[in-house]
Amino acid sequence: MRNYNKVISPWVWVPTLYFTEGIPYFLVNSISVMLFAKMGVPNDQLAFFTTLLYFPWFLKGLWAPFVDIIRTKRWWIIAMQVLMTALCILLTVTLPHPDPELIAAKETSVGLFRWTLVFFIIAAFASATHDIAADGYYMLAHDTKSQAAFIGIRSTFYRIASVFSQGVLVYIAGYIENKTGDIPMSWQLTLGATSVILFCVTLYHIFFLPKAQADDQRSVKSASEAMNELKESFGTFFTKPGVGLAIGFMLLYRLSEGFLVKLCQPFLVDSRATMLRNGQIIGGGLELSTDTVGLLYGTIGVAFLLLGGIIGGIYISRHGLKRSLWLMASALTLPSFVYCYLSMAQPESLWIIGSAVSFENFGYGFGFTAYMMYMMHFSEGKYKTSHYAICTAFMALSMMIPGFIAGSLEMAVGYSTFFWIANACSITTFAITYFVYKKL
Numbered sequence: 375m376r377n378y379n380k381v382i383s384p385w386v387w388v389p390t391l392y393f394t395e396g397i398p399y400f401l402v403n404s405i406s407v408m409l410f411a412k413m414g415v416p417n418d419q420l421a422f423f424t425t426l427l428y429f430p431w432f433l434k435g436l437w438a439p440f441v442d443i444i445r446t447k448r449w450w451i452i453a454m455q456v457l458m459t460a461l462c463i464l465l466t467v468t469l470p471h472p473d474p475e476l477i478a479a480k481e482t483s484v485g486l487f488r489w490t491l492v493f494f495i496i497a498a499f500a501s502a503t504h505d506i507a508a509d510g511y512y513m514l515a516h517d518t519k520s521q522a523a524f525i526g527i528r529s530t531f532y533r534i535a536s537v538f539s540q541g542v543l544v545y546i547a548g549y550i551e552n553k554t555g556d557i558p559m560s561w562q563l564t565l566g567a568t569s570v571i572l573f574c575v576t577l578y579h580i581f582f583l584p585k586a587q588a589d590d591q592r593s594v595k596s597a598s599e600a601m602n603e604l605k606e607s608f609g610t611f612f613t614k615p616g617v618g619l620a621i622g623f624m625l626l627y628r629l630s631e632g633f634l635v636k637l638c639q640p641f642l643v644d645s646r647a648t649m650l651r652n653g654q655i656i657g658g659g660l661e662l663s664t665d666t667v668g669l670l671y672g673t674i675g676v677a678f679l680l681l682g683g684i685i686g687g688i689y690i691s692r693h694g695l696k697r698s699l700w701l702m703a704s705a706l707t708l709p710s711f712v713y714c715y716l717s718m719a720q721p722e723s724l725w726i727i728g729s730a731v732s733f734e735n736f737g738y739g740f741g742f743t744a745y746m747m748y749m750m751h752f753s754e755g756k757y758k759t760s761h762y763a764i765c766t767a768f769m770a771l772s773m774m775i776p777g778f779i780a781g782s783l784e785m786a787v788g789y790s791t792f793f794w795i796a797n798a799c800s801i802t803t804f805a806i807t808y809f810v811y812k813k814l
Contacts, residue, residue, distance in 0.1 A: 382584040384516050384524050391451070391583070392528040394575045395508050396535025398458050398501035401568065402427050402494055404540050404639075404672075409561050410487070411640040412547075412664060413470075414477035419484040421636040421781025425774050427494055430502035432770035435763040438506045439604050447514060448583055450507035454500045455576040461497045462569035465490060469565065471558040480644070515586040533680050541673030543568060548665025560664070607760035614761075619809055620752045624768040625775070626806045627745055630707050631738060632776035633783075633796035638713065641789050642667050642727075646720055659789060660720060660727060670728045678732040682739025689740075695747050696814040703807040706741025707800035709734040714797060717790040745769075748810070 406427060410420045441450055468489050472482040484491070512528065513521060543564055550560035611617065644659025662670070682705075690698045712730035721727060749769065753762040776799075784792040 382582060384520055384527075387515075387579065387583050388512070388524050388527050389531040390575055390578060391508055391512075392531040393535045393538075394455060394572070394579075395501075395505060396532045397539050397568065397572065398497055398504070400536055400539035401462075401543075402498045402501060405543060406494055407636065408544055408547075408639050408643075408664070408667070410484070411643055412477075412551075412557050412561065413472055413487070414480045414482035415484050415487070416480055416482075416781070416785065417637060417640055418781035418785045420640065421784075422778055423484055423491055425636065425777030427491075427498050428770055428774050428777070430495075430498040431505075432767050432774065434502040434506060435760070435767055436604070437503070438763060439601070441503060441506045442510065447507045447511035448585060451504060451511060451583065452576065452580060454504035454507065455572065455579060457500045458497055458504070459569055459572040459576055461493050461500065462565060462572055465493050465497075466562055466565040466569055468493070469558060469562045474557075477557060511586070515584055536680070537673055537676050540671070540676055541668050544668030544672045545665045546668075548663055548668055551664050604760070607757040608764065610755070610757055611761050611764050614752070614755075616752075616813060619806075619813060620748075620765075621768055623748060623806050623810050624745075624765060625772045626802045627703070628706070628742075628772050629776060629802050630710055630796055630799040632773045633780045633799060634710055634713060634793070635773065636777045636780045637784050637789070637792065638731075639667060639671060641713070641717065642671060644789075658720070660716065662727070666724065670724065671731055674728055675731045675735040679735040679739040682736040682741075683743060684739075686740040686743030690743050690747055695744060695751060696811065698747075699744050699807055699811050699814070702741040702744035703803055704741070705737040706744075707737075707797070707803050709737030710800075711797050713793040714790065717793050 403424075407420065407424050410424065411417075441447070470486045470490070472486060476482045516524075546567065547560045547564040550563055551557055554560065614620070641659045642662045643664065644661065646658045646661040686702065686705075690702070712734050716727065716730055749762060749765040753765055755761065776796075780792075780796075783795065787795070
């Protein structure tokens with residue numbers, strides 16, 4: 375008989391589990407963008423290939439049932455953490471060192487980073503699988519009362535991972551770059567530090583992540599039964615009343631942000647000098663240092679993003695989804711016009727830039743709350759968990775579709791025009807909000 379540990383407090387493992395869940399997600403989806411931008415990869419290649427890295431979160435609902443029937447959730451958690459640690463080490467030792475001239479001219483081919491991309495995509499699949507296992511384990515390793523008590527703790531430490539990854543790690547890369555002048559080495563050392571952190575937390579979980587009896591008594595379904603249940607949940611989702619409108623809302627509500635998110639960091643670090651493309655002179659970026667971006671965008675900006683989400687949650691809990699929808703749609707889209715201002719004025723004041731980035735992040739965090747609440751509202755029913763997973767797949771797709779073309783569009787028209795085009799997409803946000811508002 376196995377020795378099930380029933381005395382380990384959730385305080386011992388919940389914070390570290392969700393901190394670890396966040397680091398690889400933000401490494402793959404945010405830090406990779408900054409890394410390629412600083413390495414001189416052109417925006418069209420940068421945006422396209424980093425968008426590809428989001429595919430595992432779009433597809434993870436397809437293999438989630440098999441995580442439930444093959445081995446334990448704890449086994450999956452440890453295995454994925456070991457794999458992600460190994461991949462981070464491989465990223466560290468194989469990271470290419472482009473010529474400084476190519477970096478300065480922003481002409482580094484993404485082909486130079488083929489192994490980097492391979493390791494990133496494997497890490498993305500591992501991270502998505504870890505998400506499935508960690509969330510399932512959380513519901514099995516302690517009782518319902520304890521789950522409710524620690525829901526805020528898990529969210530808090532995931533947010534701490536967000537600030538740590540996008541802020542602290544990027545700041546470290548920038549600090550090393552300022553001291554050495556060697557951009558590739560700065561990112562190599564930062565990835566190395568990340569691998570050490572993942573190794574330490576993996577080792578910690580091997581000894582302190584409880585072996586829950588409920589986890590060991592996993593589903594006895596066969597693979598065919600799991601597939602049949604998966605098919606039924608998909609079938610019932612796509613026959614729900616109003617499913618077309620719901621999918622439209624999930625794809626279009628964040629369209630403007632989908633364009634912006636891939637180019638915000640490259641814009642902040644690109645040269646201020648005007649550039650000549652296709653016979654036209656177009657504006658440059660803000661030429662901020664990497665450590666400054668880590669501070670303004672990755673730390674202060676992310677803090678305002680989280681604050682917007684918290685206030686949005688309080689607001690929508692008091693006023694309901696329908697009464698909150700228009701205000702939140704406006705908050706999601708209108709603050710992003712600050713990038714139009716930044717690209718035209720190119721201010722040098724860090725107070726102005728920081729305030730603009732914080733304002734946009736706060737608005738997005740506040741407005742995104744309605745999106746999450748709508749997905750939960752539409753998922754109600756027999757297959758609530760599966761239907762919500764399908765909704766999150768459309769959520770991922772809503773960022774991937776504009777992400778694939780954002781870089782090419784910016785390369786064709788420049789930052790200023792690109793930001794105006796991206797913000798013009800807010801028309802679709804208000805249009806789909808109008809139809810959803812009528813149906814709620």
